[in-house]
């Protein structure tokens with residue numbers, strides 16, 4: 052049985068574990084405010100809030116219900132747009148009305164839920180990021196953006212960590228929210244299905260690619276068993292592989308060691324998908340343009356893999372990818388932890404991504420780099436590129452070439468020759484091989500422009516950007 056709280060009522064169901072939450076909400080509970088748009092996580096029309104009980108407090112985030120297998124909401128509080136209704140309009144609904152932010156209304160419930168998620172979030176967030184996973188076909192967005200900015204102002208009046216209490220006091224949430232922690236405590240944890248069932252984490256890849264298979268399969272929900280915390284032990288940062296992208300990128304410990312990481316979050320998927328998709332899921336999906344892979348390759352991540360008999364082995368992430376979608380991962384193995392070294396003060400990090408759309412799109416080419424330098428001497432570089440080979444690629448030869456070199460335009464020019472030799476892009480839907488070679492050159496140079504623009508001759512970098520050969 053799967054048990055959870057849907058708005059203000061307890062739900063106990065024996066529906067298939069892999070059924071989408073969207074279908075359950077609409078077909079079984081007739082809550083038609085949650086809309087069916089794309090069923091692929093792109094439009095946000097099916098957005099709901101998911102509340103999880105941690106240390107006696109319910110923490111809410113937005114998720115897309117079309118990609119959420121029912122089993123993932125066991126023990127959670129799910130809030131649809133109907134569950135936000137009160138006698139008067141909520142401040143988010145009022146802001147949408149005041150700014151004429153709705154026309155046909157199809158997208159409106161999704162936007163209302165996403166903006167309520169902003170108010171409930173335990174972080175101050177860019178209001179436009181909160182609606183980064185919601186699409187509207189009618190309004191031209193300006194009116195919705197105004198409603199979002201107004202919601203952002205309201206958010207500033209809520210003390211951090213007191214979101215629910217404050218919103219209840221201000222009558223911005225229905226009263227029943229006060230009872231949710233006690234109701235969630237009553238739901239017993241679930242025992243997992245057999246180990247030969249389909250393993251699913253956030254579901255953002257599997258529910259898109261194999262929805263029909265999952266609907267009719269036994270499901271092993273990895274989020275119940277995988278660690279998702281971040282700790283420092285033995286001088287290393289140990290990241291639970293079940294952590295989602297947002298919790299990783301905005302984690303306070305990660306922020307201490309990698310202060311520039313959160314600024315790259317907006318380039319990766321959308322708010323809802325970052326709230327769901329795990330780091331391990333990104334790795335096992337093994338897309339050559341997986342953003343978290345590229346980022347973690349540059350951070351020299353090592354994986355801790357564990358099999359069913361709890362036997363563990365360590366493997367550098369760069370050795371995990373063998374060929375297109377082929378991994379050094381046994382059938383019974385799971386990624387349990389991702390381990391990275393804390394970044395020292397003199398190590399700089401940067402991430403770049405070019406895609407057809409700036410936001411909510413996968414990359415044509417993406418790239419990350421860490422540079423450890425002393426004055427103008429490069430001590431060590433870890434450079435990763437995606438979209439230029441069958442795997443997310445740690446650029447071992449280009450990185451090695453730069454070790455110990457003087458940081459100069461001449462060095463960068465020579466490194467570009469090594470880079471072009473090291474990659475083998477192909478023509479595909481994301482661009483021609485020539486285009487990808489061009490992007491590889493530009494992104495490599497963009498890292499240095501961003502990190503060392505004040506130290507290097509910027510004009511020299513621009514020259515390389517326009518004249519340096521991109522032939523292999």
Ligand SMILES: Cc1cc2nc3c(=O)[nH]c(=O)nc-3n(C[C@H](O)[C@H](O)[C@H](O)COP(=O)(O)OP(=O)(O)OC[C@H]3O[C@@H](n4cnc5c(N)ncnc54)[C@H](O)[C@@H]3O)c2cc1C
Nearest residue numbers: 092252253254255256257320328329331332333335342386
């Ligand atoms: C709308 C949309 C936008 C997206 N945008 C981006 C983007 O901009 N950049 C990007 O990189 N990706 C993007 N993605 C892809 C996706 O979100 C990521 O790949 C995500 O990290 C997958 O994680 P998950 O937990 O949802 O994986 P799931 O779908 O749950 O699982 C994927 C695979 O990983 C396996 N798996 C999961 N955890 C483990 C583990 N610990 N050990 C072993 N196997 C495991 C599962 O069995 C499955 O085979 C997007 C997806 C959608 C739907």
Ligand code: FES
Nearest residue numbers: 088089090095117
């Ligand atoms: S239906 Fe489009 S994101 Fe779910």
Ligand code: FES
Nearest residue numbers: 154155187188189
């Ligand atoms: S108001 Fe019609 S899709 Fe947004």
